[in-house]
Amino acid sequence: MAVQSALGAGRLALVRQMLMEAMLVAFGGGALGFLLAHWSMHAILAGLPASIYIPRLESLAIDSKVLAFTAIVSTIVAAFFGVLRSLRLSRPDLNRVINAAPAQDRTAPSILRRPGSLLLIGEVSLAVVLLIGTALLTKSLKKLIDVNLHFQPEHLLVMDVSFSNAYVKATPDFSERGVALYSQFQQQMEGMPGVRSVAFLDQFPLPKLRGLAQGFKEAAGSGPISENFQPAEQHIVTPNFFELMGMSLQRGRWLADADTPKSLLVAVINQAMAQRYWPDSDPLGHRIAPFLVFTDHRESYAIVGIVREPKRFGTGEAPEPAVYLSTGQVPLNFYSVLVRTSGDPRSVAGPLRDAALKLAPGQMFVSNVRTGSDLVSESSARSRVTAMLLTCFAGLALILGVIGIYGLISYYTAQRTREIGVRMALGATPHNVLRLVLKDGMSLVGLGAAFGLILAYGFARSLASLLYGTPPADFPAFLAAAALFIAVALVACYVPARRATRVDPMIALRHE
Numbered sequence: 001m002a003v004q005s006a007l008g009a010g011r012l013a014l015v016r017q018m019l020m021e022a023m024l025v026a027f028g029g030g031a032l033g034f035l036l037a038h039w040s041m042h043a044i045l046a047g048l049p050a051s052i053y054i055p056r057l058e059s060l061a062i063d064s065k066v067l068a069f070t071a072i073v074s075t076i077v078a079a080f081f082g083v084l085r086s087l088r089l090s091r092p093d094l095n096r097v098i099n100a101a102p103a104q105d106r107t108a109p110s111i112l113r114r115p116g117s118l119l120l121i122g123e124v125s126l127a128v129v130l131l132i133g134t135a136l137l138t139k140s141l142k143k144l145i146d147v148n149l150h151f152q153p154e155h156l157l158v159m160d161v162s163f164s165n166a167y168v169k170a171t172p173d174f175s176e177r178g179v180a181l182y183s184q185f186q187q188q189m190e191g192m193p194g195v196r197s198v199a200f201l202d203q204f205p206l207p208k209l210r211g212l213a214q215g216f217k218e219a220a221g222s223g224p225i226s227e228n229f230q231p232a233e234q235h236i237v238t239p240n241f242f243e244l245m246g247m248s249l250q251r252g253r254w255l256a257d258a259d260t261p262k263s264l265l266v267a268v269i270n271q272a273m274a275q276r277y278w279p280d281s282d283p284l285g286h287r288i289a290p291f292l293v294f295t296d297h298r299e300s301y302a303i304v305g306i307v308r309e310p311k312r313f314g315t316g317e318a319p320e321p322a323v324y325l326s327t328g329q330v331p332l333n334f335y336s337v338l339v340r341t342s343g344d345p346r347s348v349a350g351p352l353r354d355a356a357l358k359l360a361p362g363q364m365f366v367s368n369v370r371t372g373s374d375l376v377s378e379s380s381a382r383s384r385v386t387a388m389l390l391t392c393f394a395g396l397a398l399i400l401g402v403i404g405i406y407g408l409i410s411y412y413t414a415q416r417t418r419e420i421g422v423r424m425a426l427g428a429t430p431h432n433v434l435r436l437v438l439k440d441g442m443s444l445v446g447l448g449a450a451f452g453l454i455l456a457y458g459f460a461r462s463l464a465s466l467l468y469g470t471p472p473a474d475f476p477a478f479l480a481a482a483a484l485f486i487a488v489a490l491v492a493c494y495v496p497a498r499r500a501t502r503v504d505p506m507i508a509l510r511h512e
Contacts, residue, residue, distance in 0.1 A: 001014055015083060015087065018082060018083075019079065019082045019083055021082075022078055022079070022081070022082025023075070023078060023079065023082065025078075026074065026075065026078030026079075026082075030071060030074055030075075033074075034062075034067070037062060038062060040392060041060070041061075041062065044385075044388060044389070044392070045060065047388065114412065116408050116411075117408070117444055119404075120404050120405065120408050120444050120448065121444055121447050121448040121451065122448070122451075123397075123400060123401050123404050123448070124401055124405075124444070124445055124447075124448025124449060124451075124452060124485070124489070125448045125449075125451040125452035125455060126397055126401075126452070127394070127397035127398050127400070127401040127448075127452070127485055128448065128449050128452025128453065128456060128481060128482055128485050129452050129455050129456045129459050130390060130393050130394035130397045131394045131397070131398065131481035131482075131484060131485055132452070132453075132456040132459070132460065132477060132478055132481040132482070133390050133394070133456070133459055133460065133463060134387065134390045134391045134394040134481070135477040135478075135480055135481045136460055136463060136467060136470055136472070136474055136477050137383060137386060137387035137390060137463065137466060137467070138387055138391075139470050139474065139477055140383065140466065140467040140468045140469065140470040141380060141383050141384060141387055141468075143316070143468055143469040143470060144316045144379075144380055144383070144468040144469070145376065145380065147311050147316040147468075147469075148313060148314065148316065148372075148376045148379075150246060150310060150311075151245070151246065151313050151372065152340075152372070153313075153371070153372025153373045153375065153376045154345075154371075154372065154373055155196075155340060155341050155342065155343070155345060155372070156338065156339070156340060156341070156345060156371065156372030156375075157338075157339040157341060157345035157346075157348065157349060157352070157369070157370075157371055157372070158204055158336060158337065158338055158339075158368070158369075158370050158371075158372065158375060159336070159337050159339075159349070159352065159353070159356075159366060159367070159368060159369040159370070160334065160335070160336050160337070160366070160367045160368045161185075161334065161335055161337055161356045161364065161365070161366050162333060162334030162335070162364070162365050163178065163333045163334070163360060163363055163364060163365075164363045164364075164365065166363070167360055167363035168333050174333065175261075175331045178331050178332075178333055179327070179328065179331045181359050181360065182200065182327070182331075182335065184359070185355065185356060185359055186198050186200065186238070188355050189337075189339060189352060189355065192348060192351055192352070192355075193348075194341050194342050194343050194347060194348050195339055195340075195341055195342075195348060196340045196341060196342050197240055197243070197244055197339075197340045198240070198337065198338070198339050198340075199237065199238050199240045199241040199244045199245075199337075199338045200237065200238045200241070200327055200335040200336070200337055200338075201235055201236060201237040201238070201241055201327075201335065201336055201338070202235055202236040202237075202332060202334075202335065202336070203235075203336055204313075204336035204338060205312070205313050205314040205315070205375060205379070206233070206235065206312060206313070206322075207233075215229030215230055215231055215232065215290075215291045216229060216230060216232050216234070216288050216289060216290040216291065216323060217229050217230070217288065217289050218286060218287070218288055218289075219287035219288060219289045219300035220286075220287055220300075225277050229291060230277060231320075231321070232269075232273055232277075232290075232320070232321040232322060232323055233320055233321065233322035233323065234290050234291075234322070234323045234325065235322060235323070235324050235325070236324075236325050236326070236327050236330050236332055237255070237324050237325070237326070237327065238255075238326070238327050239254055239255040239256055239257060239259075239326065241324075241338070242254055242255075242268075242307055242324075244338055244340055245309075245310075245313065245338075246310050247270075247307045247308065247309050247310065248307065248308045249305060249306075249307055249308075250271055250306045250307060250308045251282075251284060251305065251306045252268070252284050252303075252304050252305030252306055253304050253305045254268065254305055254307075255268055255305070255324065255325075255326045256326075257328065259326040259328050259329055260328050260329065261328070261329055263329075264302060265299055265300070265301045265302065265329055266301055266302050266303075266304040266325075266326065266329070267288060267290070267301035267302065267303050267304070267323050267324065267325055268303070268304065268305040268306070268307055268323075268324040269283065269303055269305075269306055269307075269321070269322065269323050269324070270306070270307050270308070270309040270319055270321065270322045270324075271306060271307065271308050271309065272309070272318070272319050272320060272321045272322070273321030273322060273323065274306050276321050277321065283303050283306065284303055284304065284305075284306070285302065285303065286302070286303050287300040287301065287302050287303070288300060288301055288303060288323065289301075290323055290325070301323075301325060307324075309322070313372075313375070314375055314376060314378075314379035315379055316468055316469070336368075337352075337356075339352065345371045345372070346371060349369050353366050353369065382466065383466050383468070386463075386466055398485065398488065401485065401488075401489070402488055402489065402491075402492045403492075405441060405444070405445065405489050405492040405493060406492040406493075406495060406496065408441075408444075409437065409440070409441040409492070409493050409496045409497070410495075410496040410499075412440065413437055413496045413497070413499070413500045416500075417503060420433055420500055420503050421503055421504075421505040421506075422505070423436075424503065424505045425505040425506075430501035430502075431501075433497075433500050433501045433503075434497050434498065434500070434501050437493070437496065437497035437500050438490075438493050438494065438497050441489075441492075441493030441496075441497070442486075442489070442490065442493055445485075445486060445489040445490075445493070446486075449482050449485060449486060452482070452485075453478060453482060456478060456481075457472070457473060460472035460473065460474075
């Protein structure tokens with residue numbers, strides 16, 4: 001540049017030259033970035049489980065508007081930093097450069113005041129934030145999977161069965177007929193090889209509480225729960241549902257096969273309901289009138305049992321207040337069928353489907369045949385996809401951070417070649433030089449990590465809806481992510497620092 005300037009090149013020409021060089025590098029990086037985006041998109045889609053339904057997934061592609069926007073932003077950023085750097089370099093000291101005069105002896109500026117240091121601190125902060133987010137989501141996902149393992153999802157098959165509306169209307173005594181057919185179906189399934197137990201219920205996985213649409217009132221008594229409907233889930237189940245889902249009896253009795261429309265109408269509630277509505281009394285014997293959304297039944301039911309319910313299958317959430325009624329007393333024309341198997345549940349899916357369709361040929365529907373593992377995968381799909389994307393971003397940020405640290409420290413170390421030569425000529429050992437360079441590099445990394453930890457707290461709070469059993473301010477996750485980046489950054493600083501210890505003092509001094 002000094003030679004070109006001495007030969008008459010103007011400042012604008014020098015700036016244009018450096019800008020062109022910067023843009024060539026930027027366009028090369030942009031082309032590689034486009035290829036990485038294309039490959040990454042296909043890799044992420046290939047990693048999604050087949051059980052997750054995403055509309056128009058087959059037509060997913062890189063959007064041209066998004067591509068144009070990112071290309072424009074990247075070009076502007078590359079141009080800005082290309083011009084920013086070139087403005088200073090386009091004013092070279094002609095006499096000093098051409099005559100190879102030694103630089104003025106002065107103390108090198110602090111590394112924090114050197115060009116690029118603040119950018120590197122920001123890069124490190126961003127990488128630490130993304131690593132912490134990835135650590136939180138990974139830890140949360142592991143806890144959710146561990147909760148679902150309690151239900152042995154690898155030995156669970158679920159399918160929905162229902163009679164057609166035409167068949168129901170054409171059968172005058174369908175309530176009794178339907179109960180008999182479903183009882184026959186259950187006996188057939190329990191007699192099949194590989195089937196350990198079978199249970200029916202109105203819907204599975206159990207849906208979340210939907211407000212007063214599932215309310216109940218105490219049939220006799222006084223107080224708010226007798227005067228107004230109170231929110232509580234209502235489920236129609238067979239007696240063996242409780243055992244299949246790992247519930248335990250706290251007081252009273254289970255539902256039984258002997259509970260029929262002609263016997264006492266009974267209900268079992270969970271502990272969450274007992275604690276919320278009868279905290280100071282025993283609810284056993286109380287009569288409740290549930291508002292059943294599936295039937296016209298408005299009778300009162302006597303509470304005969306209280307069960308301790310584990311965390312919900314799939315979501316891992318604590319159970320809401322719930323009432324369980326017997327299929328023998330509240331018959332339905334549709335059910336979710338839960339089958340506990342001794343082996344692979346897929347091996348019995350076909351025979352079970354065939355047995356269901358034979359109950360009423362042409363009038364029976366079978367749908368949503370899924371394994372427990374499929375249901376677990378679906379329930380955690382949002383968290384897993386988010387964790388997958390965040391892991392990709394964190395990995396890229398980590399790579400960029402390492403490259404930035406290595407490049408900046410190498411550049412600063414090369415600028416200090418004469419200083420290092422003088423130090424070593426005056427007796428500094430390679431260990432002293434190594435410590436000097438590492439101190440500069442790790443001071444930038446430490447500042448970036450500190451800012452990253454502060455910013456990560458706000459980022460973690462935005463992920464709170466995706467976290468299960470993991471608080472946003474999870475200290476071990478924060479510490480692990482920061483320690484991982486610092487360890488990787490230490491390696492990136494060590495390479496140029498190690499190279500600096502091999503400087504020959506005489507060659508360094510002669511070079512200047």
